[in-house]
Amino acid sequence: xxxxxxxxxxxxxxxxxxxxxxxxxxxxxxxxxxxxxxxxxxxxxxxxxxxxxxxxxxxxxxxxxx
Numbered sequence: 001x002x003x004x005x006x007x008x009x010x011x012x013x014x015x016x017x018x019x020x021x022x023x024x025x026x027x028x029x030x031x032x033x034x035x036x037x038x039x040x041x042x043x044x045x046x047x048x049x050x051x052x053x054x055x056x057x058x059x060x061x062x063x064x065x066x
Contacts, residue, residue: 006033006047 006026022037026047032055035047050058 006031006049009033009035011037 006028009024009026012023012025024035024037026033026035030052031049032052033047033049035045039045
């Protein structure tokens with residue numbers, strides 16, 4: 001699945017524009033995409049694509065299971 005097939009892009013509630021720490025996530029069947037909000041002007045924005053399982057494991061790790 002390519003990044004252009006991801007939908008429902010939303011900005012993280014923990015993004016902080018003044019510190020250049022803004023990310024968005026989008027989803028597709030079985031995958032989650034992550035991109036940098038500040039790169040909106042780029043024609044081809046870089047997107048990191050992870051499996052649902054990998055992204056869930058990442059979230060569990062960084063939130064300590066909260």
